[in-house]
Amino acid sequence: MKALIIERLNPAWTGSPPPSTGTTERELVAVVEDGTSERLRGWLASTAQRRNTIGPYTTASFEAAAVDADTHRLLNGWLDEAIGDIKDGLDRPDRFPANTRRFRIVIAITELDQAAWRWTPGR
Template sequence: MARLREAQKQMTRRLLLDAGLDLFASKGYSTTTVDDIASAVGTTRVTFYAYFPSKVDLMKALISERLNAALDRVPSAEHGSTERELVAVVEDGSRERIRAWLAAASERWETIRPYTTTAFEAAAVDAEIRALLDAWLNEAIGDVRDGLDRAGRFPAGTRHLRGVIAITELDHVARHWTPGHWGAGREEMLDVLTESWFGTIGRH
């Protein structure tokens, strides 16, 4: 019986997260209310608050749980989370490894876009989400810096900045590029992005 109750609780939580993401993506983060999310699941705001203290907390869960899982990010003592493959790719620094990683990453863009787009929208109106999103981007920047540190590539004082440039660029393209957008098909986009990453963090 206890196991069934726990399964029902997990399902309700999952449904609230699903509904929150759908509504944030379709209606917008600021205009979506707790009542909207609860109604979409066929429940009440009382039930919503049993799982999430606020709409902000639901958004935080979408970023820290679901987005990290979709991006293969795992807990890290140094950065909060890390993607080990990204660190290894940066350490290697070859054009081929960089392009292969970017190509694999681009396969996930459609899946992660509702999360990242909503997170940026929420960050514009909520300081807590802004801080969380900044921290999340800094974790990925930390992965690039770690890879460059391991490789001993480029002056140490420039490695963090190189990570900032690479991750900011990747995030923008991941959120906005669609086939043919900006005049580039997928292969052309990957060629240009690879060229840029290789120039910024690659092994020359």
């Protein structure tokens, strides 16, 4: 499962090879830093277009994480990377009080994750 996530899911999600360290989603950092509705909508639309490609990988990964500690740790690391990317994007323009950024990010990611699980294009 770890190889599936690292070798297939991450490149399908970001279009980048797996990193040894740091972010693969530089565009997300830039979009959050910019903060305009147009850039955010564009990033969300681009990400939604990959849903059919990444959906089977994310489903398998999340189900495996429920019973496999290594997969669970890997997915938590992946989530922490996304949180870090968004935090970097908020830190640069000093948007929102610093002590509230992580909480805001977790809420936003949770909402996007739930929407992705329940949303089907054309429905």
